Amino acid sequence: MICWTSLFSGIYALMSVIFLNTPDHRCKIPGLENDTYDIHSTYQQKLVNNYIPPPSGDDTHDYDQCHLYSFDYNDVKFDNSSRPINASIVECSEWVYSDSVFKETFTSKFNIVCGEKHLTSLIKSLFFAGKLVGAIVFGNLSDALGRRLTFNTSLMMMVALTFGMSWSSSYLVYAIIMTAIGATTQGVFPVGFVLGVELVGPSKRKYAGIVIEYFFSLGLMFLAGISYFARHWYYINIICSAPAILFVFYWWLIPESPRWLISKQRYEEANTILQKAAKVNKVVIEKNLFEKEIESSTPEPTGRVWQLFSTRVMLLRTLVILFNCSPYRCIVSMIYYGLSLNAGNLGGNFYLNMFLSGLVEVPANTMVLLFIDRVGRKKMYCLSMILGGCACASTIFPILYGEIENQSIITALAMIGKFGATASFNTIYFYSAELYPTVVRNAGMGASSCAARIGGIVAPYIADSSALIGGMVGKVFPLGVFGLVSIIAGLSSLYLPETLNRKLPETIEDGKQFGKSATLSHEKYEIKENLEDKPPAYDNNGYILDKEMTKL
Structure with a gap:
């Protein structure tokens, strides 16, 4: 049931690709009734000189999309190229x-083009x-x-907001x-994931x-x-949002996390949920699981997030993690969402590109599922990122040397890039959680999650830069940057250590030593465990053996 909410999170995450899509457009010809983009009437042909040639180097449009000539048709003079001489240039209204x-997008409905086209990138970033x-x-x-209350509340808010979006009266509304929907998705997908x-x-x-x-895919x-x-865009939004109304029943169908209840010492509620689970799974357990629960008198080790920056090793490692790793990674977020948001700019069929952008995630998820415990987190992440980067960067060459002829090659390379980004996007969740010491794991993941939003905010501007830059450079710039x-x-x-089959760091000191020497670290724990209840043993130099191993 939680997985179904992930499906709608995927829809809402990339709705802006549809709603803020900018269709091909031109200035409306003054005085021409029922003017359409592809009209070719005799009257329109007579007024064709009312257009301005495109800016130098921009071969993507036949005419300037934002300006036209203003002149008196009864007193107009033309040069040899049939352009009006005694005319002024004005902006389109x-x-x-x-x-x-598309029949209509939010962009075309409210004319968010030309001087206001930067607003589309702004809204995506918001x-x-x-x-x-x-x-x-x-x-x-x-x-x-609690997970359950937060999950269901944010889910209902997200459904209500998406419905309300259909009746937006301006781009400001x-x-x-959209900003509020972005916030609620963090109460649906991550909290649902944890639950x-x-x-x-x-x-x-x-x-x-x-x-x-x-x-999600x-x-x-x-x-x-x-x-x-x-x-x-209006009907797309209604169709996609209507089924989500059924999520209201999740208030009664999804239980609270027993682990959270135990952490809050609400043992009776946790016991009730676990007894129900045992009954469904036909497993026999004690009727009162927490009747003999005894709180440990040993104080738990503590830590502060600033300690992640306290030494050179921890500082560099934390900066790399913040750069790469978090539940919604900064750089991976830029690559992943950037490629998704750029799906409509790849050329070819818009819908096919978007469909393939989601389809390619299926084998990527499967690869992570099969190999993350075999090849290790670091290798899986590194190879996936480099594969995606090289594929994205390689699209520059077929675009420059024949975009139309090499369209299938461009799309294939972009999809390979999305494949690598998806694999790394999923791998890094486990990797980053295992790298932080236990005492600051939640704080570290929270810091990484906040840093990750920078990538998400920047990604739409990079994805939409093709329209701002123009020409061939604009077409290759987004994928080049992502690559x-x-x-x-x-x-x-x-630079990061491997965590596969390793005892994870518990304290800040463990974090400092983690990854320096896997063999010695393993031996240290074994020797300490063997000598725990024995008198200290000394070597020929008078060193206590377990302390010497700690020193090593």
Whole structure:
């Protein structure tokens, strides 16, 4: 049931690709009734000189999309190229749009083009800014009030906001709603993820963590299919949002996390949930699991997030983690969402590109599921990032040497880039959680989550830069940037230690020593365990053996 909410998280995460898509457009011809983008009437042909040639180097449009000539048709003079001489250049106040891809988008409805086209990138970035706020707010509420309450509340808010978005009266209202939706997604996907993982045993956590990603990918493909048939942002939104009303029943169907209840010493409630689980699974357990619960008198080790920066080793390691790793990684977020947001700019069929962008995540998720415990976290992450980066950067060459002829090659390379980004996106969750010492794990993950939003905020600007830059440079710039940053991020992860089959760091001191020498660290724990209840043994130099191993 939690996985189904992930499907809608995938839909809402990339709705802006549809709603803020800018169709091909040109200035509306003054005095021409029923003017459409592809009109070719005799009257329109007579006024064709009312257009201005495109800016130098921009071969993507036939005419300037934002300006036209203003002149008196009764007293007009033309040069040899049939352009008016005694005319002034004015900005368009009305536009006509191509309906070859969409009948209407939010951008075309409110004319967010030309001088205001930067607002589309801003609104997309505000969605990720909302994620930053939501990560802080709903993350803390989840720890304080419980996973179930936070999850269901944010889920209902997200459904209500997406419905309300259909009646946005301006781009300002739309931007506010998109920011709020971004915030609520952090109470749905991450909190739902944690709730699902905490409802299963340790041996099933990997599956609970990866399977939910399949549904996120399914949401991307579902959005592409609905968009293909509806082709109008209003109806797409209604169709995608209506089924989510059924989530209201989750208030009664999904239980609270027993682990959270135990952490709050609410043992009776936890026992009730576990007894129900045992009955469904036909397992016999004690009727009162926590009747003999005894609190340990040993004080738990403590730590502060600033200690992650207290030494050179911890400082460099933490900076690399912040650069690469978190539940919604900074750089991986830029690569992942950047490629998804850029799906419509790859050329070819818009809907096919978006569908493939979601479909390619399925084998990527499967690869992580099969190999993360075989090849290790670091190798899996590094190779995935470099693969994605090289594929994205390689798209520059087929674009420059024949975009139309090499369209299939461009799309294939972009999808390989998305494959690598998805694999690394999923791998790093486990990796980053294992790298932080236990005493500051939650604080470290929270810091990484906040840093990750920078990538999400920047990604739309990079994805939309093709329209701002223009020409061939604009077409290759987004994928080039995503590719280069991906390669740098992958190489920087080589500095991090491997965590596969390793005893994870518990204290800050463990974190400092973690990864320096896997063999000596393992031997140290073994020797300390063997000598725990024995008199100290000395070597020929008078050193106590367990202390000498600690020194080593």
